[in-house]
Amino acid sequence: xxxxxxxxxxxxxxxxxxxxxxxxxxxxxxxxxxxxxxxxxxxxxxxxxxxxxxxxxxxxxxxxxxxxxxxxxxxxxxxxxxxxxxxxxxxxxxxxxxxxxxxxxxxxxxxxxxxxxxxxxxxxxxxxxxxxxxxxxxxxxxxxxxxxxxxxxxxxxxxxxxxxxxxxxxxxxxxxxxxxxxxxxxxxxxxxxxxxxxxxxxxxx
Amino acid sequence: xxxxxxxxxxxxxxxxxxxxxxxxxxxxxxxxxxxxxxxxxxxxxxxxxxxxxxxxxxxxxxxxxxxxxxxxxxxxxxxxxxxxxxxxxxxxxxxxxxxxxxxxxxxxxxxxxxxxxxxxxxxxxxxxxxxxxxxxxxxxxxxxxxxxxxxxxxxxxxxxxxxxxxxxxxxxxxxxxxxxxxxxxxxxxxxxxxxxxxxxxxxxx
Amino acid sequence: xxxxxxxxxxxxxxxxxxxxxxxxxxxxxxxxxxxxxxxxxxxxxxxxxxxxxxxxxxxxxxxxxxxxxxxxxxxxxxxxxxxxxxxxxxxxxxxxxxxxxxxxxxxxxxxxxxxxxxxxxxxxxxxxxxxxxxxxxxxxxxxxxxxxxxxxxxxxxxxxxxxxxxxxxxxxxxxxxxxxxxxxxxxxxxxxxxxxxxxxxxxxx
Amino acid sequence: xxxxxxxxxxxxxxxxxxxxxxxxxxxxxxxxxxxxxxxxxxxxxxxxxxxxxxxxxxxxxxxxxxxxxxxxxxxxxxxxxxxxxxxxxxxxxxxxxxxxxxxxxxxxxxxxxxxxxxxxxxxxxxxxxxxxxxxxxxxxxxxxxxxxxxxxxxxxxxxxxxxxxxxxxxxxxxxxxxxxxxxxxxxxxxxxxxxxxxxxxxxxx
Numbered sequence: 001x002x003x004x005x006x007x008x009x010x011x012x013x014x015x016x017x018x019x020x021x022x023x024x025x026x027x028x029x030x031x032x033x034x035x036x037x038x039x040x041x042x043x044x045x046x047x048x049x050x051x052x053x054x055x056x057x058x059x060x061x062x063x064x065x066x067x068x069x070x071x072x073x074x075x076x077x078x079x080x081x082x083x084x085x086x087x088x089x090x091x092x093x094x095x096x097x098x099x100x101x102x103x104x105x106x107x108x109x110x111x112x113x114x115x116x117x118x119x120x121x122x123x124x125x126x127x128x129x130x131x132x133x134x135x136x137x138x139x140x141x142x143x144x145x146x147x148x149x150x151x152x153x154x155x156x157x158x159x160x161x162x163x164x165x166x167x168x169x170x171x172x173x174x175x176x177x178x179x180x181x182x183x184x185x186x187x188x189x190x191x192x193x194x195x196x197x198x199x200x201x202x203x204x205x
Numbered sequence: 206x207x208x209x210x211x212x213x214x215x216x217x218x219x220x221x222x223x224x225x226x227x228x229x230x231x232x233x234x235x236x237x238x239x240x241x242x243x244x245x246x247x248x249x250x251x252x253x254x255x256x257x258x259x260x261x262x263x264x265x266x267x268x269x270x271x272x273x274x275x276x277x278x279x280x281x282x283x284x285x286x287x288x289x290x291x292x293x294x295x296x297x298x299x300x301x302x303x304x305x306x307x308x309x310x311x312x313x314x315x316x317x318x319x320x321x322x323x324x325x326x327x328x329x330x331x332x333x334x335x336x337x338x339x340x341x342x343x344x345x346x347x348x349x350x351x352x353x354x355x356x357x358x359x360x361x362x363x364x365x366x367x368x369x370x371x372x373x374x375x376x377x378x379x380x381x382x383x384x385x386x387x388x389x390x391x392x393x394x395x396x397x398x399x400x401x402x403x404x405x406x407x408x409x410x
Numbered sequence: 411x412x413x414x415x416x417x418x419x420x421x422x423x424x425x426x427x428x429x430x431x432x433x434x435x436x437x438x439x440x441x442x443x444x445x446x447x448x449x450x451x452x453x454x455x456x457x458x459x460x461x462x463x464x465x466x467x468x469x470x471x472x473x474x475x476x477x478x479x480x481x482x483x484x485x486x487x488x489x490x491x492x493x494x495x496x497x498x499x500x501x502x503x504x505x506x507x508x509x510x511x512x513x514x515x516x517x518x519x520x521x522x523x524x525x526x527x528x529x530x531x532x533x534x535x536x537x538x539x540x541x542x543x544x545x546x547x548x549x550x551x552x553x554x555x556x557x558x559x560x561x562x563x564x565x566x567x568x569x570x571x572x573x574x575x576x577x578x579x580x581x582x583x584x585x586x587x588x589x590x591x592x593x594x595x596x597x598x599x600x601x602x603x604x605x606x607x608x609x610x611x612x613x614x615x
Numbered sequence: 616x617x618x619x620x621x622x623x624x625x626x627x628x629x630x631x632x633x634x635x636x637x638x639x640x641x642x643x644x645x646x647x648x649x650x651x652x653x654x655x656x657x658x659x660x661x662x663x664x665x666x667x668x669x670x671x672x673x674x675x676x677x678x679x680x681x682x683x684x685x686x687x688x689x690x691x692x693x694x695x696x697x698x699x700x701x702x703x704x705x706x707x708x709x710x711x712x713x714x715x716x717x718x719x720x721x722x723x724x725x726x727x728x729x730x731x732x733x734x735x736x737x738x739x740x741x742x743x744x745x746x747x748x749x750x751x752x753x754x755x756x757x758x759x760x761x762x763x764x765x766x767x768x769x770x771x772x773x774x775x776x777x778x779x780x781x782x783x784x785x786x787x788x789x790x791x792x793x794x795x796x797x798x799x800x801x802x803x804x805x806x807x808x809x810x811x812x813x814x815x816x817x818x819x820x
Contacts, residue, residue: 004235012228019224020331023217027333030209079557094331096301126225126299128232144591147489147553155601167601174594181554181591184584191565191577284762349796352694352758360806372806379799386759386796389789396770396782414645422638429634430741433627437743440619504741506711536635536709538642 001061007044010072012125013134014042017074024090036083036090038143042074069101069120070137077146080189081106081182084117084140091119091138098122100135106145113175114149116141142185144178206266212249215277217330218339219247222279229295241288241295243348247279274306274325275342282351285394286311286387289322289345296324296343303327305340311350318380319354321346347390349383411471417454420482422535423544424452427484427507434500446493446500448553452484479511479530480547487556490599491516491592494527494550501529501548508532510545516555523585524559526551552595554588616676622659625687627740628749629657632689639705651698651705653758657689684716684735685752692761695804696721696797699732699755706734706753713737715750721760728790729764731756757800759793 021040028035045053050064050071059067076087084106092099101120109115117140124133141149152171155163163171226245233240250258255269255276264272281292289311297304306325314320322345329338346354357376360368368376431450438445455463460474460481469477486497494516502509511530519525527550534543551559562581565573573581636655643650660668665679665686674682691702699721707714716735724730732755739748756764767786770778778786 008232008235012232015224015228016221019220023220023330024333027213027217030213031333090331090333093335095329095336096331124300125228126295126301128229128236128295130298131300143553143557147591147595151595151598158601167598170594170598170601174591174598177587177591177594181557181584181587184580184587185557185561188561188577188580188584191568191580348758348762352796352800356800356803363806372803375799375803375806379796379803382792382796382799386762386789386792389785389792390762390766393766393782393785393789396773396785418642418645422642425634425638426631429630433630433740434743437623437627440623441743500741500743503745505739505746506741534710535638536705536711538639538646538705540708541710 003047006064007047007071009125009127009132009134010044010136012127013072013123013136014044014074016125017072017123017136017138018042020094020096021074021076034079036078036080036086037076038079039077040074041077042072045071045073066135069135072123072134072136074136074138075146076138076140078140078142079185081142081186082189084142087140088117088119091121096123112152113172114152115145115175115179116149142182144181144185148175148178208252211269212252212276214330214332214337214339215249215341217332218277218328218341219249219279221330222277222328222341222343223247225299225301226279226281239284241283241285241291242281243284244282245279246282247277250276250278271340274340277328277339277341279341279343280351281343281345283345283347284390286347286391287394289347292345293322293324296326301328317357318377319357320350320380320384321354347387349386349390353380353383413457416474417457417481419535419537419542419544420454420546422537423482423533423546424454424484426535427482427533427546427548428452430504430506431484431486444489446488446490446496447486448489449487450484451487452482455481455483476545479545482533482544482546484546484548485556486548486550488550488552489595491552491596492599494552497550498527498529501531506533522562523582524562525555525585525589526559552592554591554595558585558588618662621679622662622686624740624742624747624749625659625751627742628687628738628751629659629689631740632687632738632751632753633657635709635711636689636691649694651693651695651701652691653694654692655689656692657687660686660688681750684750687738687749687751689751689753690761691753691755693755693757694800696757696801697804699757702755703732703734706736711738727767728787729767730760730790730794731764757797759796759800763790763793 018040021037025035025037025040028037045068050068053059053068054061054064057067064071078084078087088102091097099119099121101118103118106115106117119138119140121136121138122133123136124131126132148171151174155167155171159167223245226242230240230242230245233242250273255273258264258273259266259269262272269276283289283292293307296302304324304326306323308323308325310319310321310323324343324345326341326343327338328341329336331337353376356379360372360376364372428450431447435445435447435450438447455478460478463469463478464471464474467477474481488494488497498512501507509529509531511528513528515524515526515528529548529550531546531548532543533546534541536542561584565577565581569577633655636652640650640652640655643652660683665683668674668683669676669679672682679686693699693702703717706712714734714736716733718733720729720731720733734753734755736751736753737748738751739746741747763786766789770782770786774782
């Protein structure tokens with residue numbers, strides 16, 4: 001299997017979607033409004049992870065294109081929980097992206113404490129050998145959710161999915177602290193948004 | 206007129222098209238083939254230039270969106286004259302870009318000595334206030350054509366379109382030297398392409 | 411006063427220091443160690459802010475170069491409170507940077523709740539008119555500290571330094587939630603670092 | 616040999632020098648003067664090329680740091696032959712770079728037709744394990760010289776240094792065409808520089 005060739009359209013999809021979603025941020029700033037998007041990052045899944053996941057989920061390598069939804073991944077980080085909804089609407093309204101699945105792990109958080117909103121989308125790219133459809137997973141989260149998720153991800157690798165009870169409890173407390181910070185932030189949000197508008201108009205740092 | 210707001214979709218169009226066209230280059234390199242694209246640059250027309258051109262061409266400011274074709278500009282630079290054709294085909298074959306006009310100043314160079322291939326295209330962008338169509342001018346040239354054009358452009362500004370005869374003659378000789386270099390390059394091209402393929406496969410710099 | 415000319419060396423200082431500090435992050439990742447640096451951002455102080463501050467602090471415009479310490483600003487964001495110390499040591503050990511002042515608002519947080527470590531440094535840049543010394547302020551913070559500081563900054567502008575009691579109380583609660591999250595993170599830190607090492611070695615995402 | 620670790624300071628040197636030299640270009644534009652620097656690119660020598668060169672030149676791998684001068688390479692491209700001198704002066708005047716060798720293949724071009732000015736410099740970088748001196752080769756060329764050199768480089772790989780007579784003759788003619796273009800450009804240069812100044816002041820594209 002020529003991985004370089006196979007992954008080329010996914011790399012292109014990630015590059016294009018980063019530019020497209022980052023564009024919103026700049027546009028909000030230009031009209032002095034709070035941007036629901038703080039950061040946009042993206043990656044193509046590393047080959048060992050693809051092989052690992054294909055084995056676990058019993059996906060034949062010749063069906064990766066239709067069966068593995070996160071070969072291309074985009075992550076959008078927001079300041080406030082309320083921003084997540086706005087980002088989802090921006091994505092749903094685009095004619096160049098087709099949403100094929102949504103998973104709301106915020107309303108319905110995972111047992112581990114994981115919170116995030118996932119969209120799986122179809123996105124067409126043009127390569128030197130023509131147009132090709134790609135599946136891309138877009139994760140939308142607050143900074144606190146993101147922080148926690150990064151840590152849980154690392155611990156899961158360390159313990160190969162079997163995190164000891166003591167560590168699990170600590171992780172749970174960190175999840176609660178992150179959740180609490182998001183709550184405090186939401187309360188102060190109205191104030192901040194108005195302040196932000198004021199601030200951008202003055203164009204003073 | 207709120208220029209910042211008006212030019213936002215053009216800035217976005219330029220950013221997206223740069224990523225899309227640069228993607229080709231990387232793809233050619235990955236399959237060890239000569240890339241017809243050497244550089245891709247882009248710019249939104251500066252406001253004083255817009256005002257100046259609107260005055261000269263009698264375009265009312267509320268008709269800029271449909272009447273001024275180069276508010277957003279993309280420039281693709283190629284190594285060989287032969288590459289220009291390939292680039293044009295790549296653009297014509299995209300479903301996200303609609304070519305509305307083509308001007309071939311290579312087969313039919315301007316009196317001044319100017320050579321380049323121009324495409325005017327329709328390109329849709331999604332902003333925070335919805336989808337919008339933009340006109341973008343894409344110029345395709347060799348490096349030698351580009352070098353010459355940059356200089357002629359500067360001299361035209363200096364002399365406000367009335368370049369003295371002596372300078373004009375020198376400019377003409379430089380145009381011929383650039384044209385001659387392109388010719389020598391074309392002749393050596395077959396060799397180079399094969400060599401390039403060889404070179405990339407070895408992955409030795 | 412030619413601001414463009416005056417601010418040129420500060421822009422150059424910011425660009426160079428971003429590259430230099432971001433380099434560390436990549437190096438830690440390459441040896442599979444936890445990086446004490448998560449993000450590095452930078453900015454040159456906008457002209458209206460310079461004028462505003464000069465007025466408030468009674469700094470004559472011809473003494474800006476020696477009297478205003480944050481014309482060039484660098485911000486380093488860390489995952490853990492413990493990382494801040496490591497970053498400070500990396501900076502102190504460089505022969506191309508001279509630390510001229512340090513302010514520890516973490517051990518000794520401001521009344522408002524503000525926490526951060528500030529270093530003021532001398533940094534030489536080479537411009538087209540020769541070498542010039544610049545003063546640069548480097549702020550080192552955790553992500554939670556940074557989040558809180560951004561909000562307080564905006565609110566201060568809105569209320570011109572006179573934030574109403576109710577808002578102040580909310581801001582205080584958010585500062586406590588951020589502080590609490592930093593604490594939970596520190597506790598889980600040893601685990602995470604080891605996990606991170608494990609994770610990078612496997613090179614699985 | 617841990618190549619990743621060994622090449623880390625060279626990668627950092629390339630990144631820093633690119634920012635430092637590109638800074639000049641921006642500064643010239645800001646004061647509306649012709650920039651002697653058109654492009655700055657850089658690369659760390661790929662591992663197969665290092666091994667190949669070490670074999671050819673009999674350099675033991677543990678002496679690469681002091682014996683191989685182009686592990687880190689920077690290329691500065693200029694519009695005019697006259698600009699090369701200015702770039703060399705800018706580099707010689709920096710206190711953070713020490714020139715250890717200069718080779719003038721412009722006054723004294725290689726038999727093949729190759730023209731370029733080479734500087735070998737010492738440049739200190741700070742890594743997570745402390746300060747380290749690196750050798751960097753800086754090549755300064757016009758665009759026409761660069762174009763020709765790229766092609767000759769590829770052909771050399773194809774024919775493993777033994778380019779057939781016919782191709783060699785063609786290459787020679789292309790070198791002459793490039794040289795001729797540089798000559799025409801020099802003649803028109805005074806005009807262009809003044810025009811450029813005029814053009815930047817008007818801030819019209």
